[in-house]
Amino acid sequence: MRKVTFKDLEDMHSFTSSKEVTKYIPFPTHKNLEDTRKFIDYLLEQYQINKKLLWGIQLKETSKLIGTIEFVTFETAHNKAEIAYVLSEDYWGDGIMTEAAKEVIKFGFKSLNLTRIQARTFKENIGSQKVLNKIGMTYEGTLRKSMFIKGDYQDINMFSVLNEEYIRTTE
Structure with a gap:
């Protein structure tokens, strides 16, 4: 996992422009490369001011960007955060997101x-x-x-893990 750069433009566009991939994501499906360019520009600005904890997920063999994972919200007053992620449909079911999410959870509990x-x-x-x-x-x-997303009210399932639960399962 690593920061996203403009070198990832076409890779990111390949999954952010997929209606299947963005079906359950609050942001709109990217219609063109300019939509993706604007999103990467926003990310780079957020990185500079330390406002975004978003990592690109890349294939180890090729460095191709195939998804992202982030702490979409971070509440320091309550020591809690929310993760969100997106992955190219070409890699669904391969365990890649599970591996990435485990690392982000570990980082959240151990480092933050x-x-x-x-x-x-x-x-x-x-x-x-x-x-x-x-x-x-x-x-x-x-x-x-x-939540009102994509033109309709959505039922949202909530999941969580607590630090003490994480510690018990990793000892």
Whole structure:
């Protein structure tokens, strides 16, 4: 995992322009390279002011960017953060996101001293929920019609893992 750069423009566009990949993601599907360029520009600005903890997920063999994972929210007053991720559909089911999410959770608890890490998914996003279960998160419930995304109110499933749960499973 690493920071995203403008060298990743075409790789990132290949998955952010996929309707299947962005189906359960709050941001709109990128229509063209300019949409992706603007997003990378935003990321680079956020990196400079230390406002974004987002990593690109790359293939080890080729360095090709195939997804991203981030702490989409970070609340220092409560020592909690929320992870979010996106992965090219060409790599779904390969365990790549599970591996990346485990590393981000480890970083959150060990380096940032978080108490809670959470994640939200569309109720229909079974693939993402499988990842969250594999990384030790617990389903907490469904927030009914809690977000207006993509023109409709969405039911959102909430998952979390606490630092003490993480420590128990890694000892």
